[in-house]
Amino acid sequence: MFETDLTELSTADLLASAAEQRAEANRREASLLEHALEYADRHHPDTCPPRPGRRSWQGRERAVVLGGDGCPEVAEFAAAEFGAMLGISAGAAANLIGQALALRHRLPFTLARVRSGDATPWRACRIATACLTLSQEAAALVDKQVAAIVDSVTPLRLENIVKAAKWRADPDAARAAAEEKARxxxxxxxxxxxxxxxxxxxxxxxxxxxxxxxxxxxxxxxxxxxxxxxxxxxxxxxxxxxxxxxxxxxxxxxxxxxxxxxQTDPGPETAPQAAPAPSPAPSPDAGPGTEAGAEPEPEHGPEPEHGPEPEPGREPEPTFGSEPGPDDEADRDAPHPSHxxxxxxxxxxxxxxxxxxxxxxxxxxxxxxxxxxxxxxxxxxxAFDARLAQIKHDAHATPPTVGGGRSAGRVRPGQTEIYVHLTDHTLATGDGILRVEGLGPLLATQLAELVGHGPYTVKPVIDLNDAIPVDSYEIPDRIRERVKLIHPVEQFPYGTRETHRAMDLDHIRPYDPLGPPGQTGTDNLAPLRRYTHRVKTFGRWKVRRLDRTTLEWTTPHGYRFHVTPTGTHPVTDPTADS
Incomplete structure (x- = not known):
C-alpha cells in the first residue's frame, strides 16, 4: 500500500508523510471537481439536444440547473452514470456536479484557491452549497469575503462567517428565510x-x-x-x-x-377527621417524612432552561454524545461523498x-x-407487563361506541403492520439478531418492546421463493408486498431509497400487451424511485436479470454493474464504449 515502511520513519518524518498524504488527497479531490466540470460541459443541452417531439412531462430527460443562479444547464440523467462510476448515488453525484459548477460560475476566487492548493476542496464545496439559494451577484460578494480564509479558520468559524456574509449580501433573503422558518x-x-x-x-x-x-x-x-x-x-x-x-x-x-x-382510603377503623381540601394523594413510595395531606412534588420534569434564541433562519446545531462538539470542529474530516x-x-x-x-x-x-x-x-x-397487557385488554374489551341506534359502531384500536426478518434459530430460542423493516437490526429481546402489550396478530410467513405472476400490467397488492420483501432497497446501482408501498415497480423486461401471459410477476419486477425509473426507461440504460437475486445494469457508455442483495458490484471487465 505504501512505498516505504512506515515503521522505519522517525516520528517527525511520519508526521510530515501524513501531511503529504492529506495534501495529495486534496489534490485528487480538486482533480475530481475538474472531472465533474468537464463532464457537465459534455452534457450541456446544446451538446446533446433533445429529439424533436420530446416533452418533459412524458417522463423524458430535461435540462436542469444544479449549482444555482448563473450556472449552465445540465442534462438531467447525466448524474446517474457519473455517480455509478464513483460508487455513489445519483443524488450525491448531482450535488457534486452542482458544487463544481457553482465554484466555477459563482465562486471563482474560492475555486482559484482550490486549484492552487490553498483551499481544501470539501470546505469549498460546503460554501457552494451554503450559497445555493443566493443570486449570482450575492454569491460573488460572499466569495470575495471568504475565499482567503477557507483553510485558515476552523470549519465552525468558517460556517458562521459564511452565514454572516450571506446575510450582508442579501438581507432581504435572510429575513424571508427567518420568517419562513418561524412559520x-x-x-x-x-x-x-x-x-x-x-x-x-x-x-x-x-x-x-x-x-x-x-x-x-x-x-x-x-x-x-x-x-x-x-x-x-x-x-x-x-x-x-x-x-x-x-x-x-x-x-x-x-x-x-x-x-x-x-391506597389512600383511611378504611372503617380509622378515626374520622375533617375532610381536607382535594389534593393529589401521596405516591405509594412516599417516605416517612411525607405528610398525609401534603401535596407531593409534581413529576413533570424540570422546567426548560431557555438558552439563546436560534439565529434567524437557522436551526439549533445538532449534537450527539459520540460526535465532535463545537470545540472539535477543527478536526472534522471531509464528508463521505455519498452524503x-x-x-x-x-x-x-x-x-x-x-x-x-x-x-x-x-x-x-x-x-x-x-x-x-x-x-x-x-x-x-x-407481572407488571402482564398487568399492562390486561389493562389494554380491558380497554378494548368493551370499547366505546360512536354514532347511535343501529348505526352505532365500536371504536377499535389502530393497527400497525411490521415486517420482521429472523432466522429459525432466533425464532426458536428468542436470542439473536433480527431485522425490522424501517428500523433496521434489533436484538430479539427488543421485539417485545416494539410490539408492545398487544393486542397483536402474527401473520403466516410469506415464502419468498415462489414466483407469483399475473397476466395484467397492473400490479396487485400481494405481488407488490412480495417484491417489497424481496428487495428492501431500490435496485438501481448504488441506490439508497428504501422500498415502500408507493414506490415504482418497473418491468425488467418491458411489458408487451401482445406478449405471453404472466409478464407481471415477482421475477420481472424491480423497485425503483421515479428518477431512476425514468433513467432506465428514457436514459439509454439497459438491465437484465442474471438470476433471481442479481440484476445486471449497463450504462450508456457500456460500464456494467451487478446489483445483488449484498449491494452494487462493478464488473471488472466492462466492454465500455469510447
Whole structure:
C-alpha cells in the first residue's frame, strides 16, 4: 500500500508523510471537481439536444440547473452514470456536479484557491452549497469575503462567517428565510440508531405542546402508581407508546386513579377527621417524612432552561454524545461523498437531553436516579407487563361506541403492520439478531418492546421463493408486498431509497400487451424511485436479470454493474464504449 515502511520513519518524518498524504488527497479531490466540470460541459443541452417531439412531462430527460443562479444547464440523467462510476448515488453525484459548477460560475476566487492548493476542496464545496439559494451577484460578494480564509479558520468559524456574509449580501433573503422558518410546524421522526431508539422533533403551538407534555407527565405518574420503578425520563419515554392508543391511555389513567384512591382510603377503623381540601394523594413510595395531606412534588420534569434564541433562519446545531462538539470542529474530516449536504427536516435531529444544543428541558441525572425505585426482578417485571397487557385488554374489551341506534359502531384500536426478518434459530430460542423493516437490526429481546402489550396478530410467513405472476400490467397488492420483501432497497446501482408501498415497480423486461401471459410477476419486477425509473426507461440504460437475486445494469457508455442483495458490484471487465 505504501512505498516505504512506515515503521522505519522517525516520528517527525511520519508526521510530515501524513501531511503529504492529506495534501495529495486534496489534490485528487480538486482533480475530481475538474472531472465533474468537464463532464457537465459534455452534457450541456446544446451538446446533446433533445429529439424533436420530446416533452418533459412524458417522463423524458430535461435540462436542469444544479449549482444555482448563473450556472449552465445540465442534462438531467447525466448524474446517474457519473455517480455509478464513483460508487455513489445519483443524488450525491448531482450535488457534486452542482458544487463544481457553482465554484466555477459563482465562486471563482474560492475555486482559484482550490486549484492552487490553498483551499481544501470539501470546505469549498460546503460554501457552494451554503450559497445555493443566493443570486449570482450575492454569491460573488460572499466569495470575495471568504475565499482567503477557507483553510485558515476552523470549519465552525468558517460556517458562521459564511452565514454572516450571506446575510450582508442579501438581507432581504435572510429575513424571508427567518420568517419562513418561524412559520414551520411539524412532527419529524429521525432514523433509528443502532440500539433501536428513535428521536422525535416537534414544532407546534405552545398550548398544544404544553397539553401534550401534561398528558405525558400524567402517564408517567400513572405508571409509577401501577408499580413501574423506572426513572421519570424512562417512564415519560414509555408514555409515548401508550399515548398512541387513546383508549388504552384513558383506561390506564382510570385504573391508576382508582388504585391511588384505594391506597389512600383511611378504611372503617380509622378515626374520622375533617375532610381536607382535594389534593393529589401521596405516591405509594412516599417516605416517612411525607405528610398525609401534603401535596407531593409534581413529576413533570424540570422546567426548560431557555438558552439563546436560534439565529434567524437557522436551526439549533445538532449534537450527539459520540460526535465532535463545537470545540472539535477543527478536526472534522471531509464528508463521505455519498452524503448530501442539502437539508432534510427528517434528518435534522436536535441533540440528546443534557447535551449542548438540546432545546428541551435539562435532565438532572441525580434527580432521575432518586426518583427511581428498586429495579424489578424478572418475575416482578413479567407481572407488571402482564398487568399492562390486561389493562389494554380491558380497554378494548368493551370499547366505546360512536354514532347511535343501529348505526352505532365500536371504536377499535389502530393497527400497525411490521415486517420482521429472523432466522429459525432466533425464532426458536428468542436470542439473536433480527431485522425490522424501517428500523433496521434489533436484538430479539427488543421485539417485545416494539410490539408492545398487544393486542397483536402474527401473520403466516410469506415464502419468498415462489414466483407469483399475473397476466395484467397492473400490479396487485400481494405481488407488490412480495417484491417489497424481496428487495428492501431500490435496485438501481448504488441506490439508497428504501422500498415502500408507493414506490415504482418497473418491468425488467418491458411489458408487451401482445406478449405471453404472466409478464407481471415477482421475477420481472424491480423497485425503483421515479428518477431512476425514468433513467432506465428514457436514459439509454439497459438491465437484465442474471438470476433471481442479481440484476445486471449497463450504462450508456457500456460500464456494467451487478446489483445483488449484498449491494452494487462493478464488473471488472466492462466492454465500455469510447
Amino acid at each position: 414551520e410546524r411539524g412532527v419529524y421522526v429521525a432514523q433509528s440508531d443502532e440500539h433501536g431508539t428513535k428521536k422525535v422533533y416537534i414544532r407546534a403551538a405552545s398550548g398544544d405542546v404544553i397539553r401534550f407534555d401534561a398528558t405525558i407527565a400524567s402517564l408517567a405518574d400513572a405508571l409509577k402508581t401501577l408499580g413501574d420503578t423506572d426513572t421519570l425520563p424512562h417512564r415519560r419515554a414509555k408514555a409515548i407508546g401508550i399515548i398512541a392508543d387513546p383508549v388504552y391511555t384513558e383506561e390506564l389513567l382510570r385504573q391508576a386513579r382508582a388504585q391511588l384512591l384505594t 448530501s449536504d442539502l437539508p432534510d427536516p427528517l434528518d435534522t435531529p436536535t441533540g440528546t437531553p443534557g447535551e449542548p444544543g438540546w432545546p428541551g428541558p435539562r435532565v438532572d441525572s441525580d434527580a432521575a436516579d432518586a426518583d427511581a425505585g428498586e429495579p424489578l426482578d424478572a418475575a416482578a417485571q413479567r
